[in-house]
Amino acid sequence: MNINGYNHHFHHLATRRRLISPSHLFAAVVAAGQRRSMATTAAAAAAPSSAASGGDGRRRGGGGAAYTAIKERVVFEREVKKSKFIAIAGPVSDEQSAFSFLSQVRDPRASHNCWAYKVGDQFRSNDDGEPSGTAGKPIYSAIESSGIDRVMVVVIRHFGGIKLGTEGLVRAYGGVASECLKNAPTCLVKSKVPMGVEIPYELLGVLYHQLQAFHAEDIKQDYETGKDVTTMVTFKVDYDQMEKLEEAIKANCGRDIPLYKS
Numbered sequence: 001m002n003i004n005g006y007n008h009h010f011h012h013l014a015t016r017r018r019l020i021s022p023s024h025l026f027a028a029v030v031a032a033g034q035r036r037s038m039a040t041t042a043a044a045a046a047a048p049s050s051a052a053s054g055g056d057g058r059r060r061g062g063g064g065a066a067y068t069a070i071k072e073r074v075v076f077e078r079e080v081k082k083s084k085f086i087a088i089a090g091p092v093s094d095e096q097s098a099f100s101f102l103s104q105v106r107d108p109r110a111s112h113n114c115w116a117y118k119v120g121d122q123f124r125s126n127d128d129g130e131p132s133g134t135a136g137k138p139i140y141s142a143i144e145s146s147g148i149d150r151v152m153v154v155v156i157r158h159f160g161g162i163k164l165g166t167e168g169l170v171r172a173y174g175g176v177a178s179e180c181l182k183n184a185p186t187c188l189v190k191s192k193v194p195m196g197v198e199i200p201y202e203l204l205g206v207l208y209h210q211l212q213a214f215h216a217e218d219i220k221q222d223y224e225t226g227k228d229v230t231t232m233v234t235f236k237v238d239y240d241q242m243e244k245l246e247e248a249i250k251a252n253c254g255r256d257i258p259l260y261k262s
Contacts, residue, residue, distance in 0.1 A: 076180035082160025087180035116140035117152035138174030
């Protein structure tokens with residue numbers, strides 16, 4: 001064994017540990033998680049999907065502390081100049097679940113099965129044979145106006161023999177989608193916010209008790225804090241529980257414990 005080489009490696013590691021600040025460590029842990037999430041999203045977006053052909057896939061910036069979700073599947077039906085329009089709305093979590101929902105509700109006997117969905121900053125729509133922009137986009141506009149997220153609306157049309165024209169189609173598809181969402185029971189879903197705390201080993205039990213009480217998720221530990229007998233614990237907690245959790249940790253630990261937020 002090369003003792004000199006080992007000592008040099010140990011000295012380099014110790015120096016590196018001393019240079020890592022808690023805020024930088026927390027930022028690095030959060031960034032690593034975000035990179036993994038972005039890589040997963042990019043891989044999903046790059047994967048071909050035959051069911052999505054004809055849709056106008058796009059992205060839009062967004063995000064927030066909470067979002068409004070639809071609780072259950074809702075159906076709304078309306079007749080427009082002898083054509084029957086049936087709007088079906090339901091909760092979806094991603095593109096895969098959206099296409100699963102579409103396969104469940106679409107009617108192969110219908111003239112058209114047009115749709116749109118929105119999941120965070122991702123959304124797509126499809127005219128399914130109707131003139132471009134007369135079905136999918138109006139359905140998506142109805143979703144956007146409703147303020148509901150993670151939802152899909154499929155509008156099934158049984159043609160009645162009378163053509164509606166471009167404006168008539170836009171009004172019909174957008175109208176039934178809008179009415180369907182108005183009748184939908186909704187709930188507020190709170191987003192999870194990344195947080196981190198640098199804490200001595202002796203207080204880990206106290207910390208974990210509080211994290212459990214506040215239903216924290218995705219809890220991880222990193223011992224590369226640059227300090228002896230100290231670890232960085234990262235986790236996610238409901239947006240509106242951040243301040244209460246911070247107060248509870250400081251009160252139960254009996255000292256001022258620095259918390260970091262993304």
